[in-house]
Amino acid sequence: MGARGNDAACGADALLGRWCGPAIALVDLDAFFASVEQLDHPEWRGKPVIVGGDPERRGVVSTASYEARRFGVRSAMPSSQARRLCPQAIWTRGRFDRYRELSARVMVILEDETPYVDRVSIDEAFIDITPGRFADEGPVEICRRIMARVAELGITCSIGLGCNKTVAKIASEQQKPRGLTVVPPGCERTFLxxxxxxxxxxxxxxxxxxxxxxxxxxxxxxxxxxxxxxxxxxxxxxxxxxxxxSGRERSKVRTAASPREVKSVSNERTFPQDLTERSDIEAALALLAESVGARLRAQGLTAGCICVKLKYTFGEGRSAQRTLAHPTDDEHAMAPVLSELLDTIWSPGVTVRLAGVAASGFDHAAGVQADLFSDLDERGAETTELRDLSVAVDGIRARFGAGAVGYGRAARFDEDLIRRDKYPSNP
Missing domain, CATH: 1.10.150.20 (5' to 3' exonuclease, C-terminal subdomain)
Known part of the structure; x- marks a missing residue:
């Protein structure tokens, strides 16, 4: 554990529990996906483990264990490069249902300590443990207890503790893994x-x-x-x-019970092989829209704006968006819009390595008046006759798992792709 400050007395006071002012911590699970794999595969412990896509294709590293990081492997690195750096690594595609399960158990631990929990990703959360606001103990003592309780699950975390989110986030990166870095009140500027x-x-x-x-x-x-x-x-x-x-930011941590305001719901994928045909690009967009539509329905949202993003094999790529005449949560209603947007940012001969679909504009008024050319439901949302099928698929997947049922277009891509959860846009 480290305490950095303007003087020794300042740090000592914080460590002794005499904390004055806001106390916000960032709890970061260490090499989370890889740590879960080592937990569930004891024979992998102490060995380099990489969770990611196929090194023989255009895969990327999702998470690398600390044993693999010693060889220079890092998240978002091309899998082929990671294989060259660490040829002895154990590779696994990832089991996101299992990661969500462990993440949920960690969040329960945090909520036991304080109702002010702001989950920012599957492996990170801010907590407000300001003395007197909810917690009676000193913030350092609470952080130590959280680390011990997380360790009982078979994984570890690092924590940064300070007066605001910026300080807490930066502090959490200083002593990984299993580190607690404390920036006492009044010591922020010296630390930063x-x-x-x-x-x-x-x-x-x-x-x-x-x-x-x-x-x-x-x-x-x-x-x-x-x-x-x-x-x-x-x-x-x-x-x-x-x-x-300068460490003067003022941060607010929401309560765990209050939902985070969702500004967008999106999904994007990098393809193991470049897409060159329009039919393949449209199939990819339809697959991405299927995921976006399901997430909208799960959260009770209808989107008033749709965006398409492409990254080309050569060059930066482009994006285009359109405000809809009527909001929707139906990917089938999105399809013609996606096709029209594609026309504006892609032309034959341009190869595509990544595609994305995003939905936003959730602040529209309910009960939009219908017109003669749109099929609107009682919410004023545009739907198609296939929406009922999508709702049925949602139910089957919720009961039997994501792979229980799917459309044929998924077979073109799913075998070679890593499924990722993105927070907070896709809670």
Whole structure:
């Protein structure tokens, strides 16, 4: 465990339980997917394990155990590269039902400690353990107990503890695995200042390069940079970036019982072989829309906007979106829109390596008036005669599993793809 601060007394007070002000922690499950595989396969413990796609095709690494990371393997790396770096690794495709099961058990542990739990992914959650708000014990003591209880499940976690989400997130990355990094109140700026700007979430490669050209390489330099200079990189979020870099962000953690506001529901896939024919691209979009439609129905949402995203084999790719005349949760109603959007961003001869479908615009008013050319239900949502079939498929999958029934188009792609859960857009 580490405690970083302006002075020894500040750190000592926090460790002794005398915490003043907000206390927010980020609980991050260590190499989660790989750790679950090692838990369920004892013979894999202590060995490099990679959860990911086929190294012989265009697969990617989902998660690598720490034994594999020592060889340079990391998440999102092409599987072929990971195989070259660590040829002795044990490969597995992943069992997401099992990962969700363990994740749910961890969330129960967190909810036992505080009602303020903000799940941000299958393996991460923020918790508010501010003294006096709900918890009576010191935040450090609570974090230690959480780590012990998670370890009893056969997996481990790392925790960052600070006054806000930015500090907690960065702290959680400092001592992995099985690390507890505490940034006591008043010590945020000293902790953050020497760290590279990339340590702060939301700063990617392009922003890092742009800041470097301005001679801003650390969070301390970012915190003191002129707002007008940062506007060129962060736009209207320039002042927010400065506040976060200086540790002055104010964060709110929702209660576990309150649903997260869903802004979009999406699904995208990288294909093991480039798609060159329109029929294959349309089949891929239909498969992605099937997943999006099912998630919309499960959450009781209807979307007023549909977006198609393509990444080409050569070049960056493009996306296009359209506001619908009437909201829908029916992928069959989305199909003609997807086809029309495809016309605007793809032409014959262009090869596609990734496709995505996203639905958004959930703030529309209910009860839209029907017109003569649309089949609207009582919610004002556009439907087709095939929606009942989709609802039936939803029910079968909920009872017997995702692979219990499917459309023929799935056979073209599913064998070679990793299924991923994306939070928070697809809770």
């Amino acid at each position: 200042a020497p760290l590279p700007v990339r340590a702060m979430s939301g700063i990617g490669g392009r922003a890092e390069a742009a800041l470097a050209r301005m001679r801003i390489r650390t969070l301390g330099e970012l915190a003191t940079a002129p707002p007008e200079a940062l506007a060129a990189v962060f736009g209207s979020h320039a002042e927010e970036a400065r506040l976060r870099a």
